[in-house]
Amino acid sequence: MNNEQLQQWVEELSLSFFGLPFKHQATFNSRLRSTGGRYFLKSHHIEINPHQLTNFGLEEVEKIIKHELCHYHLHLAGKGYQHRDAEFKSLLERVQGSRYCKALPLAKRKQSLPFRYKLRCKSCGMTYLRKRRVDITRYRCGKCRGELVEESTFEK
Numbered sequence: 001m002n003n004e005q006l007q008q009w010v011e012e013l014s015l016s017f018f019g020l021p022f023k024h025q026a027t028f029n030s031r032l033r034s035t036g037g038r039y040f041l042k043s044h045h046i047e048i049n050p051h052q053l054t055n056f057g058l059e060e061v062e063k064i065i066k067h068e069l070c071h072y073h074l075h076l077a078g079k080g081y082q083h084r085d086a087e088f089k090s091l092l093e094r095v096q097g098s099r100y101c102k103a104l105p106l107a108k109r110k111q112s113l114p115f116r117y118k119l120r121c122k123s124c125g126m127t128y129l130r131k132r133r134v135d136i137t138r139y140r141c142g143k144c145r146g147e148l149v150e151e152s153t154f155e156k
């Protein structure tokens with residue numbers, strides 16, 4: 001499959017699943033490693049990892065395209081286009097898009113345990129990154145003994 005065919009495919013999926021045209025550019029980018037696709041906020045372009053096609057087939061790539069199109073259409077409509085937004089989650093569910101961009105086996109092996117939780121001290125603002133969930137009622141800030149709050153959870 002070449003870029004032209006990808007472009008056509010994305011346009012088709014956009015019309016049939018979102019009822020809206022895809023008016024920007026979709027291309028393969030073979031330098032993408034751990035992500036299946038990307039959406040660019042500035043140019044509105046979509047990039048798809050061609051290794052996904054080789055590794056997981058058309059069905060998986062279709063889901064990735066739908067995922068990127070969710071970002072695309074919500075962003076252009078001025079709605080919540082980020083992973084944590086309710087609008088993004090419900091649209092993704094409706095079009096049966098990929099929940100996240102599946103990491104390739106090779107890229108997966110390279111990543112060591114990721115930090116998934118971020119804690120912040122209520123008093124001094126010190127932040128701590130943790131790989132596993134921590135019971136914040138049982139721990140205090142190592143610097144000032146202040147109370148900790150879980151600030152964010154990273155997806156992956």
Ligand SMILES: [Zn+2]
Nearest residue numbers: 067068071083
């Ligand atoms: Zn995404």
Ligand SMILES: [Zn+2]
Nearest residue numbers: 121124141144
């Ligand atoms: Zn502190």
